[in-house]
Amino acid sequence: MNRLAVIGAALIGGELRRVEAVHGGDLSEVLRIALADGREAIVKNGPAPQTEALMLRVIAASGAPAPAVLAASDEALVMELLPAGGTLSKAWVSLGLALARLHATAGTGYGWPTNYAFGPVAIENGWTEDWPRFWAEHRLMTHLAHLPSALARRVEALAAGLPNRLPARPTPALLHGDLWGGNILAAGDRVSGLIDPACYHGHAEVDLAMLGLFDQPGAAFAEAYGALEPDNDERLPIYRLWPALVHLRLFGEGYRPMVERILHATGA
Known part of the structure; x- marks a missing residue:
C-alpha cells in the first residue's frame, strides 16, 4: 500500500480503502484517497507540507477559493477534494x-x-x-x-x-x-x-x-x-x-x- 496514502488516511482518522495518483504533480506526489467511511481527500507531500497548509489557509481567509486543509504533518498535507474538470x-x-x-x-x-x-x-x-x-x-x-x-x-x-x-x-x-x-x-x-x-x-x-x-x-x-x-x-x-x-x-x-x-x- 502506498506509504503517503497510509499516512494521509491516518492523519484524518480513517481506514484507507482506495488510492489513485492525481495527474499533474511534477514536483510532489499527489494522491486521491478513499476511506472506508466514504470520505475522500487529496494527499500530497512536498518540500514543507505544514508551510503549504498555512498558505492555503491564508488564501482561503482572503476570500479566494482554496481547498480546506484537513490535516498536515511534516510528511503529508491532506486537503478537501474539490470539484474540478473544467477549463x-x-x-x-x-x-x-x-x-x-x-x-x-x-x-x-x-x-x-x-x-x-x-x-x-x-x-x-x-x-x-x-x-x-x-x-x-x-x-x-x-x-x-x-x-x-x-x-x-x-x-x-x-x-x-x-x-x-x-x-x-x-x-x-x-x-x-x-x-x-x-x-x-x-x-x-x-x-x-x-x-x-x-x-x-x-x-x-x-x-x-x-x-x-x-x-x-x-x-x-x-x-x-x-x-x-x-x-x-x-x-x-x-x-x-x-x-x-x-x-x-x-x-x-x-x-x-x-x-x-x-x-x-x-x-x-
Whole structure:
C-alpha cells in the first residue's frame, strides 16, 4: 500500500480503502484517497507540507477559493477534494474576481515568514521593506551561481538596475506565487480552488505576469480583475524572468530560449 496514502488516511482518522495518483504533480506526489467511511481527500507531500497548509489557509481567509486543509504533518498535507474538470476558458471572470480578492489582502512588508522551495530550487523569503531590493536579492540573484556565466552577467546587470525599473513600495499584496493554469481548479464557469501555492507578499503584478507566461487571460479576466497600474507591460518581463529561471534550473536547457527571450524583452 502506498506509504503517503497510509499516512494521509491516518492523519484524518480513517481506514484507507482506495488510492489513485492525481495527474499533474511534477514536483510532489499527489494522491486521491478513499476511506472506508466514504470520505475522500487529496494527499500530497512536498518540500514543507505544514508551510503549504498555512498558505492555503491564508488564501482561503482572503476570500479566494482554496481547498480546506484537513490535516498536515511534516510528511503529508491532506486537503478537501474539490470539484474540478473544467477549463479556464470558461472561468476567466471567476479567476479575475478571485485574484482581486487575494491581492486585496495586504501585508506590512515584502516576503513571507519562512523560506519555501520548488523541489530542489530554494525560494528565499526574507522580509524587506524595499521591493526592488527584494526582487533583486531574493528572486533573481539567488540563481546566479547556477547559471551559465553569460546568462548570469545579464541577470546581475538587470538586478542592479531594478531601483529604476520597479516601484519602491507597491502595496505588498498576498501572492499565490506560482500562478499558472495547472494550479487553478475550475468547475463549469467558476474557479473552485487555487492550489500548490508558493505564497509571499509582493507586487500584485507578479501573479499576473506568471499567469500570462503559459496562459492567455483575455479581456473578460482583465475587466473582472480591475484596472492595472500605469506602465505594467514594462514590468511584466522582469517578473516573468524568475519563473523562467526556475524552469531552467528544474527542467533543463529546453527552457534557455525562454530565459533568453525574456531577458531580451527586459533590455538586459
